[in-house]
Amino acid sequence: MNIYDVSEKAGVSIATVSRVINGNSKVSEKTKQKVLRVMEELGYTPNVFARGLGLNTMKTIGIMCADSSDPFLANAVYYLERELRKNGYDSFLCCTGYELKNKQNYLKLLLSKRIDALVIVGSYFLEANTKDNTYIMEAADEVPIMLMNGNLNKPNIYCTLCDDHQAVYDATSLLLNQGKKDILFLYTSKSYSSIQKLNGFKAALMDKLHTLKEENIHICPATIEGTRDLLLHLSMNGLKFNAVIAAEDILGVGAIKYAKLKGLSIPEDLSIIGYNNSLLATCCEPELTSVDNHVETLSITTVNTLMRVLNNQKAPNKTTISNDLVERYTTNF
Structure with missing residues (x-):
């Protein structure tokens, strides 16, 4: 079943079905209930992509990390996804490895998914050769880029890092x-x-x-x-x-x-x-x-900054968090 079947059975236009799916207030309550009833009868579940087209947002954030087996990166991804869910966003995760070509390809893949923003986790994505970072800076022309534990000075790139x-x-x-x-x-x-x-x-x-x-x-x-x-x-x-x-x-x-x-x-x-x-x-x-x-603080700060950006509020381009030394038994200060 698809949106065309719902339109035909309900006797309304595809645009009207789309408005119902996206919660548009211009649809009368009577028409809305008729469309919803037909959707239920046909067992039709709105496609998230179709819904995104109507709302101009997919409510989805892309996340890129080099290696999910790395303890720091794994923890960061966990906290990021947790905070994004709290704010009503889903996420796509890509573990790119360390080769530049793979990083570039995965970034293109995520952009093709119509993500609302991209979070890049870890400083492995910043290459010594500035030219090799061009793909990140070009992506910032399309969506906000959150760079966690790295620093690039370009509009629409927001950096959260430790000192x-x-x-x-x-x-x-x-x-x-x-x-x-x-x-x-x-x-x-x-x-x-x-x-x-x-x-x-x-x-x-x-x-x-x-x-x-x-x-x-x-x-x-x-x-x-x-x-x-x-x-x-x-x-x-x-x-x-x-x-x-x-x-x-x-x-x-x-x-x-x-x-x-x-x-x-x-x-x-x-x-x-x-x-x-x-x-x-x-x-x-x-x-x-x-x-x-403070990987949890880094992650929470990154998502909070992102939410400000997506809500068209003023957000800092760079936020630096201080570290603490936790002394155990391999030192005696």
């Missing part, structure tokens, strides 16, 4: 003030967020020690075993370090595994700080000190 630079600067400073001067910084990619964290680490070292050892900065696999093995390799090749700052909790847990294998005392011989304050931080032994980037 990763300051968080790592403060964490590094705490370790330096304890006399931990041989600090490793571990990260997994050159995403926008990772670069902010790296720059915070470098700034603290330059401010406190006036020197920087590039051999203490390493990109490593985003796995516990990969991090453990990298640290074993560095140690076997003579690199001395008494603290680790990890850009993600999974790397911090890998550092704990390394310390266990080496028989090191935590935090006396090796202090470790992770990032994201995820479930991983409390599932290891000892529990991991970690920077809490």
Whole structure:
């Protein structure tokens, strides 16, 4: 059954059926009830796309994330969908992976679904080459873009992010003030967020020690075993370090595994700080000190900003949220 069948059986125009579906007040109550009765008799359920055509809104938001198995991204998607439902919006989720071409294709797919806006979760979508971000900026000509944990300065792009630079600067400073001067910084990619964290680490070292050892900065696999093995390799090749700052909790847990294998005392011989304050931080032994980037607050703020945009209200183009260090047993400040 379709809208044409309803129109024919009810003896009204297709436009009248459409007005009834979309709640248009110009239809008389008598006609409305007749159309609704026919819809019920025929078992006709209005297509959300057809309804969207009448209302000029699909009440649907697109969400893109790189990898739903990532704890931070998975939590962000959960909170985003929860908040969107509270505001009467459905969502389409696309997990794009990390290849630029796939990101571009998925964005085109979501736009073809006539979404009302797009939420891009995570800084993996911001490429080092500005030209590679053109597809996001062009999409902003069609729908509002909410960029969560990243920053692009262009009209109709609204950014919500944590102050990763300051968080790592403060964490590094705490370790330096304890006399931990041989600090490793571990990260997994050159995403926008990772670069902010790296720059915070470098700034603290330059401010406190006036020197920087590039051999203490390493990109490593985003796995516990990969991090453990990298640290074993560095140690076997003579690199001395008494603290680790990890850009993600999974790397911090890998550092704990390394310390266990080496028989090191935590935090006396090796202090470790992770990032994201995820479930991983409390599932290891000892529990991991970690920077809490408040993913729930980030998500709620993103949706609140989006609702203001969709309601034609004034909204900030950039909102920055501060982080907190949650101390557990891998440090002793």
